[in-house]
Amino acid sequence: MRLLDEAASTTRIDKMHGRSWYRLLFDLINKKRHIVVEWVRAHTDDTNLESIMNDEADKIAKKAHISGLELDWPTMYLDKYTLYSAEHGYVEYSPATLIERSFNEHAVQSLSFGTREMVDHRIPKTSNIAPPKWLYTYSTKAYSVQVQACIRSHTLNTNWRRHQRESKDKRKEPHEIASPNCEFCDEVETERHLFVDCKHFASTRSKTSKEIKQLTQKAIQKAEEDEELALADNQHELLCYTATQILTDGSSWNDDECRSWMGFTPSTDHIFEHRDNIAQAKLIKRLHDGWHYAAVRMVGYIWGARQQQNWRRRKAAGEI
Numbered sequence: 001m002r003l004l005d006e007a008a009s010t011t012r013i014d015k016m017h018g019r020s021w022y023r024l025l026f027d028l029i030n031k032k033r034h035i036v037v038e039w040v041r042a043h044t045d046d047t048n049l050e051s052i053m054n055d056e057a058d059k060i061a062k063k064a065h066i067s068g069l070e071l072d073w074p075t076m077y078l079d080k081y082t083l084y085s086a087e088h089g090y091v092e093y094s095p096a097t098l099i100e101r102s103f104n105e106h107a108v109q110s111l112s113f114g115t116r117e118m119v120d121h122r123i124p125k126t127s128n129i130a131p132p133k134w135l136y137t138y139s140t141k142a143y144s145v146q147v148q149a150c151i152r153s154h155t156l157n158t159n160w161r162r163h164q165r166e167s168k169d170k171r172k173e174p175h176e177i178a179s180p181n182c183e184f185c186d187e188v189e190t191e192r193h194l195f196v197d198c199k200h201f202a203s204t205r206s207k208t209s210k211e212i213k214q215l216t217q218k219a220i221q222k223a224e225e226d227e228e229l230a231l232a233d234n235q236h237e238l239l240c241y242t243a244t245q246i247l248t249d250g251s252s253w254n255d256d257e258c259r260s261w262m263g264f265t266p267s268t269d270h271i272f273e274h275r276d277n278i279a280q281a282k283l284i285k286r287l288h289d290g291w292h293y294a295a296v297r298m299v300g301y302i303w304g305a306r307q308q309q310n311w312r313r314r315k316a317a318g319e320i
């Protein structure tokens with residue numbers, strides 16, 4: 001309404017989205033002097049003409065949301081040069097936004113296909129039959145992604161979580177409630193216990209830790225030699241120190257608590273004061289990617305081993 005009142009000063013709309021429509025409106029108003037624009041209170045049950053017309057307009061607008069309303073663009077009122085894309089029609093917003101939007105759409109499409117493919121086809125379905133042998137060795141990435149999704153949504157079926165759930169179930173007798181303890185030791189089996197603390201997986205952790213150390217040194221070496229990045233001694237040391245704590249609690253983490261099992265990596269912001277160097281940015285990215293991937297893969301491996309142990313135990317107990 002305010003915009004229509006100001007119809008005379010049309011320069012204001014030159015940068016607005018949908019300006020061709022506004023120009024059409026203004027033109028109609030200016031040409032046909034008998035058009036009066038009036039504000040009408042909406043959503044009343046009044047039976048006067050204005051209210052009824054307003055309700056009708058509402059209905060059409062609602063219908064257009066559901067079934068789509070095809071309207072020809074008022075092309076006469078477009079800017080002199082207007083971008084056009086077969087997919088998006090006439091583009092009145094900035095070309096940068098169009099490019100960003102197109103990239104986003106493309107990424108969403110490729111990702112949705114990739115994820116669906118991973119979840120539906122590459123992971124064999126499991127039920128009460130024996131888990132497939134070492135699932136994660138032939139579909140490591142997909143399995144790790146699945147485990148991460150469960151961890152992040154607090155649905156990984158650890159014994160602790162199962163115990164919590166069954167304790168709340170009124171139909172369960174006390175003796176029917178599953179133990180919350182670890183499959184391998186007597187501690188309570190939480191995610192943190194399995195992935196950070198359980199002694200049974202100490203050797204798995206130390207193996208992955210070695211891998212992390214190696215990939216860190218390699219990445220630094222590559223940056224220094226191939227990309228001529230000059231790291232100060234303390235930066236070199238701090239990076240290696242951070243790498244040693246990826247899988248354990250320590251000062252590299254906020255509150256000293258390891259979170260790599262959830263896919264996080266500790267911050268390296270304090271190591272680099274300036275962030276204007278491409279070689280440095282590449283190194284940081286390479287390190288965080290490497291740390292993340294190594295930790296997430298290890299978590300997938302541990303969960304896979306735990307699943308097998310769980311199945312063996314329940315089979316032996318006649319539960320399956």
Ligand SMILES: [Zn+2]
Binds near residue numbers: 184186193199
């Ligand atoms: Zn344990």
